[in-house]
Amino acid sequence: MYTILDKKVLSPGVKQIVVSAPLIARKARPGEFVILRVDENGERIPLTIADFDRQAGTVTLIFQEVGATTRRLGRLETGDALSDLAGPLGKPTHIEKMGTVVCVGGGIGIAPIYPIARGMKEAGNRVISILGARTRELLILEQEMKAVSDLVYVTTDDGSYGRRGLVTDVLKELLDSGEPIAEVVAVGPVVMMRAVAETTRPYGVKTVVSLNPIMVDGTGMCGGCRVSVGGQTKFACVDGPEFDGHQVDFAGLMARQRMYAEREKYADNQTYQKEGGCRCRH
Amino acid sequence: MPALRQPMPEQPAAERVRNFGEVALGYTEEQALLEASRCLQCKAAPCRTGCPVEVDIPAFIALIRQGQYGAAANKIKEKNSLPAICGRVCPQETQCESHCVLGKKGAPVAIGRLERFVADVQRHAGGSTPPTLSRNGRRVAIVGSGPAGLTCAGDLALAGYDVTVFEALHQPGGVLVYGIPEFRLPKAIVQAEIDYIRRLGVRIETNVVIGKTLSVDDLFAEGYQAVFIGSGAGAPQFMNIPGENLNGVYSANEFLTRVNLMKAYRFPEHPTPVYIGKKAAVIGGGNVAMDAARTALRLGAETVWLVYRRSEAEMPARREEIEHAKEEGIIFKLLTNPIKINGTAQGWVDGLECLQMELGEPDASGRRSPVPVAGSNFILPADTVIMAIGNTPNPLIPQTTPGLVVTRKGTIVTDDQGLTSRPNVYAGGDIVTGAATVISAMGAGKRAAKAIRAALGY
Numbered sequence: 001m002y003t004i005l006d007k008k009v010l011s012p013g014v015k016q017i018v019v020s021a022p023l024i025a026r027k028a029r030p031g032e033f034v035i036l037r038v039d040e041n042g043e044r045i046p047l048t049i050a051d052f053d054r055q056a057g058t059v060t061l062i063f064q065e066v067g068a069t070t071r072r073l074g075r076l077e078t079g080d081a082l083s084d085l086a087g088p089l090g091k092p093t094h095i096e097k098m099g100t101v102v103c104v105g106g107g108i109g110i111a112p113i114y115p116i117a118r119g120m121k122e123a124g125n126r127v128i129s130i131l132g133a134r135t136r137e138l139l140i141l142e143q144e145m146k147a148v149s150d151l152v153y154v155t156t157d158d159g160s161y162g163r164r165g166l167v168t169d170v171l172k173e174l175l176d177s178g179e180p181i182a183e184v185v186a187v188g189p190v191v192m193m194r195a196v197a198e199t200t201r202p203y204g205v206k207t208v209v210s211l212n213p214i215m216v217d218g219t220g221m222c223g224g225c226r227v228s229v230g231g232q233t234k235f236a237c238v239d240g241p242e243f244d245g246h247q248v249d250f251a252g253l254m255a256r257q258r259m260y261a262e263r264e265k266y267a268d269n270q271t272y273q274k275e276g277g278c279r280c281r282h
Numbered sequence: 283m284p285a286l287r288q289p290m291p292e293q294p295a296a297e298r299v300r301n302f303g304e305v306a307l308g309y310t311e312e313q314a315l316l317e318a319s320r321c322l323q324c325k326a327a328p329c330r331t332g333c334p335v336e337v338d339i340p341a342f343i344a345l346i347r348q349g350q351y352g353a354a355a356n357k358i359k360e361k362n363s364l365p366a367i368c369g370r371v372c373p374q375e376t377q378c379e380s381h382c383v384l385g386k387k388g389a390p391v392a393i394g395r396l397e398r399f400v401a402d403v404q405r406h407a408g409g410s411t412p413p414t415l416s417r418n419g420r421r422v423a424i425v426g427s428g429p430a431g432l433t434c435a436g437d438l439a440l441a442g443y444d445v446t447v448f449e450a451l452h453q454p455g456g457v458l459v460y461g462i463p464e465f466r467l468p469k470a471i472v473q474a475e476i477d478y479i480r481r482l483g484v485r486i487e488t489n490v491v492i493g494k495t496l497s498v499d500d501l502f503a504e505g506y507q508a509v510f511i512g513s514g515a516g517a518p519q520f521m522n523i524p525g526e527n528l529n530g531v532y533s534a535n536e537f538l539t540r541v542n543l544m545k546a547y548r549f550p551e552h553p554t555p556v557y558i559g560k561k562a563a564v565i566g567g568g569n570v571a572m573d574a575a576r577t578a579l580r581l582g583a584e585t586v587w588l589v590y591r592r593s594e595a596e597m598p599a600r601r602e603e604i605e606h607a608k609e610e611g612i613i614f615k616l617l618t619n620p621i622k623i624n625g626t627a628q629g630w631v632d633g634l635e636c637l638q639m640e641l642g643e644p645d646a647s648g649r650r651s652p653v654p655v656a657g658s659n660f661i662l663p664a665d666t667v668i669m670a671i672g673n674t675p676n677p678l679i680p681q682t683t684p685g686l687v688v689t690r691k692g693t694i695v696t697d698d699q700g701l702t703s704r705p706n707v708y709a710g711g712d713i714v715t716g717a718a719t720v721i722s723a724m725g726a727g728k729r730a731a732k733a734i735r736a737a738l739g740y
Binding site: 023024027037041042043044068069083084085086087088089216217219220221222223224226227228233235238249252255256258259260263264266267 | 450451452460488489490491494495496516517518520522526527528529530532533535536539540544545549550551552553554555557628629676677678
């Protein structure tokens with residue numbers, strides 16, 4: 001059973017669960033993801049692995065409650081179990097000693113960037129992290145990121161914490177500072193990843209982004225997660241989820257993510273009405 | 283002796299396009315007895331030579347005549363653990379029934395329908411009791427719980443092996459649950475057949491992706507003495523024409539998985555969504571294309587075109603499926619080749635541009651190859667496009683299994699018993715042959731089980 005051993009609320013609507021999954025923990029590497037079902041009849045959804053503990057046999061997942069399924073997931077408590085959990089899926093992040101690596105995490109994207117930053121640090125890189133959030137209370141994993149980074153910058157849209165502005169403002173200054181940057185890794189909302197890729201493009205700095213398109217099986221069988229990269233169709237689940245940010249067709253990706261927008265809203269409202277209660281009760 | 287083959291009772295076309303209930307309703311006892319009485323009980327039994335798993339067809343039909351339906355089902359199960367499935371989805375017309383002596387002058391005995399009848403009677407009576415088995419202590423791992431894997435597992439369990447099946451999805455059955463629609467193969471029946479395999483002592487571990495969660499070498503390290511790979515055809519093919527990534531374009535795999543495995547037709551009670559517009563175009567001419575087209579109709583599409591670049595004579599789909607699709611109102615656009623998918627500014631499909639084709643000289647497959655008619659471009663005003671043009675093997679296992687030899691197309695190379703280039707690693711089904719039929723996958727599972735028994739000595 002995929003029992004939840006620990007649960008934390010990281011910020012409003014963002015939760016962290018530690019799940020018992022010894023087989024997955026044994027193989028997990030930074031950048032990989034899992035597919036889960038909350039309950040019988042449940043939808044299959046992908047979540048990037050935020051952390052893993054091979055000894056304890058657990059994986060850590062961090063998610064934002066954005067629809068019917070993530071809201072149901074958010075209602076599970078310590079001691080409850082997920083119906084299904086499969087993984088680790090996708091290709092792991094390419095980690096080696098390169099020099100200075102900048103890790104950019106936006107919003108919930110800070111969760112998957114954490115094991116990548118840690119891996120980059122362990123491989124001997126100088127790790128500079130830039131964390132972005134809309135406002136102070138939505139910033140997650142700041143202490144964890146500090147522990148695995150040489151330098152951490154924080155930006156908030158409203159200036160309530162760190163620097164007011166966007167992650168790309170800091171990134172541009174770093175690029176202009178003359179410090180040689182071997183690679184930028186960015187995980188966050190699609191608009192942020194696109195902005196990061198556009199910021200680094202003129203400097204010719206390699207930029208890796210982690211995509212989160214709609215998936216069903218997660219093993220290459222359905223092709224629902226296809227995305228155009230360098231003019232070629234790739235399946236994010238088996239060819240990715242990480243790709244060269246300078247080659248990704250972000251506009252196409254954003255259109256595909258809206259495919260079920262109306263239905264998702266409908267399902268979410270149904271869940272809300274049927275199960276009742278305030279959506280922000282946790 | 284009645285000269286006429288008993289027709290299959292069916293839901294009327296106008297009714298069935300509004301539900302996901304089974305189309306073919308099955309013989310009544312009276313029909314089954316009449317049909318069984320047509321069998322000549324030939325000593326040579328040519329029908330058996332047409333069956334990939336060598337079911338003793340005359341013997342089970344003789345038992346039907348005696349009214350011993352349970353015994354008839356058990357007779358089939360000596361060779362085939364999944365008779366309710368095979369009775370529904372096997373292409374009997376090109377296998378057992380094509381060898382029936384009666385077929386030379388009239389219609390062959392409806393062997394598949396009789397197989398289905400006895401399997402259904404037995405299931406309704408509570409199923410069969412598995413034989414008592416003595417265990418031999420040998421452990422075998424099976425990768426994939428589709429028809430090849432289940433058959434191999436069932437045969438090895440019957441021989442006393444300790445068998446574990448690893449399935450990547452959350453539910454066992456492979457293509458039987460994610461691919462073939464409810465109206466052709468009800469999932470409760472697949473479930474019952476899988477329960478029988480479990481009662482033989484087979485363990486099924488879901489959510490284990492071999493090649494990711496565990497490798498083939500991990501399985502040997504954990505003490506399995508042989509591994510059978512029946513992981514299926516895997517990855518969907520697209521045409522590589524402009525517009526394929528627009529919203530409203532599906533692979534048949536995705537479309538059917540959402541509807542069959544995830545039950546999107548019962549949204550939002552089952553929260554997986556599926557999009558279906560008013561006008562759907564399904565590209566392809568095989569059984570999967572027919573399944574996708576008929577599913578689109580049941581989901582509420584007002585017009586469904588089946589777009590195929592050759593003529594009806596070249597269609598690989600079963601005749602019965604083609605007839606059912608036509609009866610239900612699927613519009614066949616034959617000798618038609620899509621060249622481009624048009625989209626709206628918001629990124630949704632709003633048309634399929636096609637070229638008219640004509641048949642030219644026979645190609646490598648022996649079929650006359652279609653050639654475009656210059657200037658014949660036209661647009662089908664489709665808002666949903668489903669690609670059902672085949673699958674390529676999933677590379678996860680070959681990529682993570684050192685020494686496993688694959689062909690240029692990515693299928694696993696085996697000898698005629700299913701042994702791969704790696705000792706004690708066997709493979710069978712679509713991962714070896716490319717997309718084929720349920721029964722040929724079962725035949726491969728059976729041959730591999732026999733080879734494993736010979737190799738491990740029980």
